Amino acid sequence: MASKYFYSELESKRFNMNIVRASAENIEVRELSKTIYSNLTDIVFLRVPSSKGFQMQELNKLGFEYFQTDTLVYYIVDFLKYNIQDLRNQDLIFKKATANDTQVLRGMVEVIFEGYTNHYFSNPYLSKEGILEGYIEWVLNFLNEETKEVFLVYRGETPIAFATCSLDEGVAEGVLYGVMPDYSGGGIYSDIIRYTQKYYQAKGVEKMKVSTQVQNYAVQKVWAREGFYMNESFSTIHINSLLNYSVEKVHSFEYLVKESDIESYAQASKDYNEIHFDVEAAKKSGFKDRIAHGLLATGEISRIIGTEYPGVGSIFMNYKNIFLAPMYLNESYRFVVTTPFKTEKGVYICVVKVMDKNDKLVVVSYNQVLKRK
Numbered sequence: 001m002a003s004k005y006f007y008s009e010l011e012s013k014r015f016n017m018n019i020v021r022a023s024a025e026n027i028e029v030r031e032l033s034k035t036i037y038s039n040l041t042d043i044v045f046l047r048v049p050s051s052k053g054f055q056m057q058e059l060n061k062l063g064f065e066y067f068q069t070d071t072l073v074y075y076i077v078d079f080l081k082y083n084i085q086d087l088r089n090q091d092l093i094f095k096k097a098t099a100n101d102t103q104v105l106r107g108m109v110e111v112i113f114e115g116y117t118n119h120y121f122s123n124p125y126l127s128k129e130g131i132l133e134g135y136i137e138w139v140l141n142f143l144n145e146e147t148k149e150v151f152l153v154y155r156g157e158t159p160i161a162f163a164t165c166s167l168d169e170g171v172a173e174g175v176l177y178g179v180m181p182d183y184s185g186g187g188i189y190s191d192i193i194r195y196t197q198k199y200y201q202a203k204g205v206e207k208m209k210v211s212t213q214v215q216n217y218a219v220q221k222v223w224a225r226e227g228f229y230m231n232e233s234f235s236t237i238h239i240n241s242l243l244n245y246s247v248e249k250v251h252s253f254e255y256l257v258k259e260s261d262i263e264s265y266a267q268a269s270k271d272y273n274e275i276h277f278d279v280e281a282a283k284k285s286g287f288k289d290r291i292a293h294g295l296l297a298t299g300e301i302s303r304i305i306g307t308e309y310p311g312v313g314s315i316f317m318n319y320k321n322i323f324l325a326p327m328y329l330n331e332s333y334r335f336v337v338t339t340p341f342k343t344e345k346g347v348y349i350c351v352v353k354v355m356d357k358n359d360k361l362v363v364v365s366y367n368q369v370l371k372r373k
Contacts, residue, residue: 082227084198117213151192172205172208334354352364
């Protein structure tokens with residue numbers, strides 16, 4: 001499994017966020033960090049082999065919120081070792097879908113996959129409407145690619161099910177199968193499996209795979225009866241970096257690090273570390289000049305949240321800072337506030353990005369705030 005990191009145009013547009021997809025044999029924190037910051041990423045969808053789940057703790061080094069959203073299991077069947085069974089429902093009619101079937105497919109997906117849970121559902125920042133639209137988009141995109149097929153299943157004149165399949169490097173994949181609720185049961189789902197197996201076997205394909213979330217037991221029972229066996233599993237992890245998305249207007253403030261700020265903070269905190277007061281000491285520690293106390297940035301963030309946005313009445317519930325670079329004496333910085341989450345009860349998630357004059361990120365701060373009315 002080669003490592004791949006890419007900006008997902010379709011998902012970014014669908015959710016109005018900067019979405020990055022990543023698949024990796026091993027979790028590579030440096031590569032992930034570089035990708036996240038260069039794309040001002042809001043969410044990373046990371047997939048790694050379940051056998052490497054112990055590496056998940058490496059993500060703590062990033063400093064972002066992350067959590068496992070599902071376990072994806074893959075089943076495979078070898079047609080050289082399995083005799084495909086005949087269809088049980090001989091009255092079913094299978095036909096390849098075309099662009100003329102777009103509305104039929106859209107209507108079926110809307111019914112079949114309404115409320116269907118997958119890794120998207122575990123993330124509170126992703127809209128449920130966008131998730132269903134993603135299924136529709138996914139199915140319809142199969143109509144336009146040579147290596148992909150969409151099959152519509154009819155009983156009489158009525159479309160009752162569909163299947164999307166692909167062929168890659170000699171292995172077929174049953175990507176998405178769906179049966180209308182009124183026609184579930186009676187072996188229709190099994191017949192769709194058998195039909196697509198026979199279809200690809202007739203093309204000379206020797207293997208076919210299918211996948212689902214590990215908790216979808218019913219389909220896995222069917223697959224086992226149809227000759228499939230589990231051979232791979234992957235952990236899906238979401239990393240909520242939230243560096244761009246905002247449900248409110250973006251606010252920006254300028255801040256100049258002054259001598260008096262450093263002196264005042266030192267007096268209040270008793271932190272007289274020489275790198276804040278002596279140029280030579282700072283240079284010996286690898287800095288170009290005297291640096292500000294790290295919590296001066298936190299102090300400015302507190303001022304912004306308490307008096308500017310969300311404003312008077314705001315109190316901190318919790319916060320977390322990621323320090324990426326120092327703030328230097330007599331240099332100006334821009335504090336940009338985005339709000340990826342807000343409730344009617346006045347709870348805000350405020351993300352503050354501190355940037356230098358070259359727009360280089362210096363600090364990223366995550367703040368959960370309650371604004372009392």
